[in-house]
Amino acid sequence: MMVCIHKTLNNGFFCTKYVGGKKVMDVTREFETKEELREFLLRLPSPPTDFIESMIGEIE
Numbered sequence: 203m204m205v206c207i208h209k210t211l212n213n214g215f216f217c218t219k220y221v222g223g224k225k226v227m228d229v230t231r232e233f234e235t236k237e238e239l240r241e242f243l244l245r246l247p248s249p250p251t252d253f254i255e256s257m258i259g260e261i262e
Contacts, residue, residue, distance in 0.1 A: 205246070207239065209261075215239045236261050 204220040215236065219229040233239040240258045243249060 205243070207257075215261075217242070 206218045206220060208216050208218070210216060210232075215233045215238075217231045217233075217239070219226040231242060233242065236258055240254065243254045243258075244251060
C-alpha cells in the first residue's frame with residue numbers, strides 16, 4: 203500500500219491510496235491542517251513513524 207499526499211489550493215491536504223501500483227478509486231481523505239494529516243498517517247497499520255514525523259516537519 204502507498205499513500206500519496208497532495209496540497210490543496212487552500213493550504214489543506216488530501217491523500218490518495220494506491221495498492222499494487224494502482225489507485226484505489228473513491229479512497230481519498232481530506233485534511234484542513236497538517237496535524238490532522240499527521241494523526242491520520244500515524245493511525246495506519248505499521249506506520250513508518252520516523253519518516254512521517256520527518257515528512258510532516260518539511261511541509262510548508
